[in-house]
Amino acid sequence: MSHLTAWPVFLPLITGFLLILFRGKGIYYQRIVSLSAVAGLVALAVALIAVSLPGQYQVYLLGNWTAPFGIVLVADRASALMVSITAVLALAALWYAIASDTDKKGPHFHILYQLQLFGLNGAFLTGDLFNLFVFFEVLLLASYGLLLHGGGRLRTRAGLHYVVINLIGSTLFLFAVGTLYGLLGTLNIADMAAKTAAAPGDSLGLIAAAGLLLLVVFGVKAAMFPLYLWLPGAYANTSAPVAALFAIMTKVGIYAIIRVHGTIFGPGAGELAYYYMPWVLGLGLVTLIFAALGVMAARNLREQVAYLVLASVATLLIGVGLNGSSALSATLYYLIHSTLIAGAMFLLADVILRGRGAFEDRFESAPRLPDAAVTGAVFMFGAVAITGMPPLSGFFGKVLILNAALHHEWVAWVFAVLLGAGLLTIIAMARTGSTIFYRTLPENPSPVAGRAGESLNRSAFMAVIGLFLVSPVLVICAQPVTAFTVSTANQLLDGTAYIEAVLSAPAVDRSIGE
Template structure:
């Protein structure tokens, strides 16, 4: 079982290579089956890893048996493994959905999705900042190619902006790592957490500069204001099935903030304690407001869904900024919920666009969709989840968010902004549903092409992903307990440090 931690990274890598080689490389049917099986296998192994971590504590794995902090270290705690399960599950759903027709646009869709999965899982499981940079680059390269899977000039323009911004972010990331390595002599997260508290004199200011540069990079990845402008265009122009998989990408930036600014620059960091909180709190609230305005201003369902991602990012980072264990627990629960709900809405938007002809998913009068019952049910379910209405998990997350902010003493500012943002989401989704499903012009003689129907694969994918908010509501107590355990593990920095260096003593 000691090698289990490597499988969420190795399995997608192996899958990507297999999918590029014959016979998979020449058979679309075989690519679909292999991609689906490997995504499912990755999801199952991630669940096994979570069970191991919950029952026996965090796992540290030294690649090549090089002792930390000198070698490459993988670190699996409940938070990291929860997110690998979320990523693997999302990949499984999108692979099933894309197998209906979307993967026909290019030969490399399935390999790229698994390389993206490898990069995201690696970012969650790494215990070293340099390897966090490496996995960032892996997932970004895969995401660049997936953005171009839809070949038109608007997508090319959005992809170009996305690439340029991320290249700038990668440059800043490298500079920040150079500064921190020069000051601390290490990039192992646990070792940095020990050494940052002992800094003196000018080294404190250099470390502060390096830490704030990391904050800029992570804010760009998470789409935190004012570095959020790339997201609506990128997610709105990408193929919806790709945008659905990209719903996890902003959470990589949020996770990096949680890990770095809780463990390295947390309460034990001396003069650098709480380095990011001063910046994150106001920026998170403004991001929430801007996202809500974008939701109201959206003219199509895909752009609305993209702005809902921004709303979720603002909400998440507001909880991260509180630097409180209870707030972190609700952030983990809300992260799972919001990622799934936003991804589901992107898939619904794709089906609506396919069945409404030239107007696609724009909020204008048009012909009726070919499958109004299926799509109407899916839209309403996703909308209830995103608006935070009972009985789905969004309502539970909303109550928990309000309670967490109240217990920390910031309810007076968070409640009005968050509740108004929820109202804006509800109004926008109501308008969207009315425009797409009520203000139509039925034409019973009109014939629809076969590829616009959901089919078994798309219907299965929609049912699977929309079952998650329901199951999260049914098993809310169990999931909240796991979220609380993950938050406790994240905030107990000394235990994480001891776990990492216990491995060095054993070897």
Template sequence: MTNLMVMPILIPLMAGAGLLLGFKASLTIQRLTSLGSCGLLVLLGVWAVLQAGRGEHLLYNLGNWIAPYGIVLVLDRLSAIMLLLTACLSLIAALYACRGADQEGSHFHALFQLQLTGINGAFLTGDLFNLFVFFEILLIASYALLLHGGGRARSRAGLHYVIINLVGSALFLLAVGTLYGLTGTLNMADLAVKIARMPVADQPLLTSAALLLLVVFGVKAALLPLLFWLPRAYSAASAPVAALFAIMTKVGIYSMLRVFHLVFGQGDQPLNLTLWAWLWPLALATLLLGAIGVLGSASLRTLTAYLVIVSVGTLLGAISLPGQEMLSSALYYLLHSTCLTATFFLLADLIGKQRYRGYDRFLQVSPLNHRWLLGSVFFIGAISITGLPPFSGFISKLWLIQSAMKNPSGGLLWGLMLLAGLLTLIALSRAGSRWFWRPTTSVSSPQRLDKPSFALICLMLSISLLLSLLAEPVIHYLELTAQQILSPQRYIDAVLNQAWLTELEVQR
């Protein structure tokens, strides 16, 4: 069964490569291939969550080379959750793209699958160099997806996006090279053991490498002051691409959780304490800037992009604070915020197509068809994302605030969270009143309401309700996940003890 671990990487990789080689295939075949791949990823995500739920670390050694000498994939509760979340989001985004967005340019579905390859690989890899490799795969695909369909706005946003991520990639290589020079390994479990025994003379260089990784992951996660590429890039991308991009910032957050707790969390004076100390004020500043950006946004896409920044600041602030309850509540918020921001990117596109002028801009009010139907969906999404009951936003924020109040420094976090929620509520109420509750004359729109697209948005919103209805088992699973993250020795033993046992069998 462990052979299934490599399938979340191989399936989209083979689908993407096949679509590139068969670029002359009909659009129907391309769509079926892409949707089939995403459907299989959902099934694999469910399998991964069930398998990881047993509490064991599942390993897959590529080429049958035992770690730390070969490449190893590791599946635990955290990576399983991220795989399932990515798969569900990708399936809905791909289905939405099949309603016409994939015809705006060439190779959409091939690039879509290659980006999934990079994202899934980043969640499964057990060494830093292959984390860099998968980062590059997802970033190269995202460059092209961002530019898909062309246009001046996308070209300008794509240029900024490419430049800052190329700088991040260069810094990643410097950090990886430094760590390899100091330890002679890049396997994360092996790094954890060797860094814990590092002599004092090498500590300054080791700290420099760790801070470089903080910068690199901060670029991916959109941490202040490395976030200014995100609002323009996410608001310029097509709706299904922006919806998939909602998971990309979480790749950076996942990397911080994985690397900082595992690689730099061992020894008498773990280095991750320094990293969390740097991350804490930057996370709070990110949260505050995101909230201000939400209030000042001129379109729903831009507002949603700043909501992504708010979620990043909230998550990074939460994981900077110690405690298992703090971490598990952050993971619940991660699931909620990713689904809701992706939903709003799709909803902005659907609303924009029902207006003659202004698309999703707030400042240009034009007649809107189906305003009561769209307004109802907008209202449900708004109360969920601002943290009002009975949806998952209320549970996630309440749990985060309760956890933060138990920490001496948590008052700053929950205070800013309440402020961000208030500003988000004001911004969404202002937008909704202009679009849906102001008396306007309904006219024939440039494009009739696409019912399958509307159904997909309703499906995304139902995930928020499902997280509320299944809150007890989900919270229990996340508490066990947080416990596993905060016990990195189990990960180390699972990876390195396998190598020791294999060598012992060879000697016998």
């Protein structure tokens, strides 16, 4: 039993506590501690991927209680991948926050940031349903604080909506967990899967209902139709590094659906095997339609990027709903791409907002941006990546998903919606780019508007470029990356191996110690 599995959870927690102690020491020390902890997290994530690459499950028994009696942390390829994406995104967003002085707007930014990472990594690594609830609450409470970081009226209003809908989601989560515990008598995900397979016929209906209730909860997190209405407001009105980090938050919902539903209601579940899939696929398609319309209708760049996040979530839901090895593998590939690129787009939107001064990121003509050539080129690059045009990774992700849909019975719908939504987002992004970069005013026309744009913050801009570079890397290394996602998808679909690995994990012999 290696402690490596537990470190991605505990490192941010310990750092968070350290930062509380460092609170009086000024922002400089906080930044150093926070940045080195996140850099350490990247290293841990790489090590976790390396360890899980051969396909073994790293099961960590907390308190040395064997499953299903204790809480377990389980690292396999999928959770290692999610932890890595989180770490990379967190590093870039934190760098941007520090370089642009966003973290100075409130006293607790770094503490909340670390606790947010604690919650995220815990949610990705836990093998226990109630523990997943607790980690959800941790990441949500930290996200409430981060969302409101900096203050402002619109931010408060969006924050209130976000908090209320998530509290309702938490209540539903507890109802679902309670029902499942009452029926199955266990909370360990692997054990629940085993118990569901052996459940008596008359309790199947209730188990199915509780499972769908759980799908609603994860749907709130993932912003699935009709539960997405909180997302554009919350993401568009918060500060840029927080919005960038939140790009992973919706993916927590996707991951939870894959992990919890895919394991409990996997192929071994008899009558209930994959009964939830039509819901995921159907609602994913509807979400994508609304997301594309939202991208068209957005009135400023940050709102547009928020809807682009929604579109990427919808695409991932479609990929999950198509169900199968190739579809899941394509989903994971698209997940890497969409999370990091969406994070970069939020940061870039902030760069543009700062450059336009009083015009902010509204879609109206403004004086020319300082350093418009660099910003514009990067925007062009990002737009190509996020709308899924060749030659960048969004295109490959979408092609893989469409390819996996070929033999599905809903193939016509999937093609129509995915390609139609793609066209709408391309039109919208082209319009955005030409409004911001081409249709510029000769000079600042109204002295009332006053505030001129800031010049480009080069060190902050490095974070944007760093994240965008992931896209060509994903294309150039497409072969090894897809080989990894295919093996990850196969491991995720092999529910019996997961159950076996978790339930048979031996406790450490205390007489010898480790």
